[in-house]
Amino acid sequence: MNGLRVFIPGAAVLPASGPEIFYSRRSDGPYYRWSFQQQLQQWRCVRVPADQLPHLALTVSRWKNVPVALQRSLVEHYLE
Numbered sequence: 001m002n003g004l005r006v007f008i009p010g011a012a013v014l015p016a017s018g019p020e021i022f023y024s025r026r027s028d029g030p031y032y033r034w035s036f037q038q039q040l041q042q043w044r045c046v047r048v049p050a051d052q053l054p055h056l057a058l059t060v061s062r063w064k065n066v067p068v069a070l071q072r073s074l075v076e077h078y079l080e
Contacts, residue, residue, distance in 0.1 A: 001078055003027035006066050010057030022070060023048065023058055026078055031056075034070060043073040 007023040022034040024045075031048040048056070063071070 001026070001075065004074065004078060006061045006063065006074070007058035008061045008065075010059055022061065022066065023056070024074055024077075032077070034073070036067075036070075043067075043070045045073070045077060 004024065004026045007025070009021060009023075020036060023031055024034060025031045030050075031053060032045040033048050034043050034045045036042075037044050066074070
């Protein structure tokens, strides 16, 4: 998918169990925060308000490090 980037929070803010939160952005569009909802067994996203962006320390994630279920959710989200 052209222009899609996936991010994880910087190492200083990662939970001990590893990244369970991802962020995405396509081209110059808005950022979205993705988290796995255990009770629903699916990935959910919310748009990140622009005023929160300066407070985020994000690192680009390789596609292969993104969970497969999240990959599918990302594709569905950005195709709409």
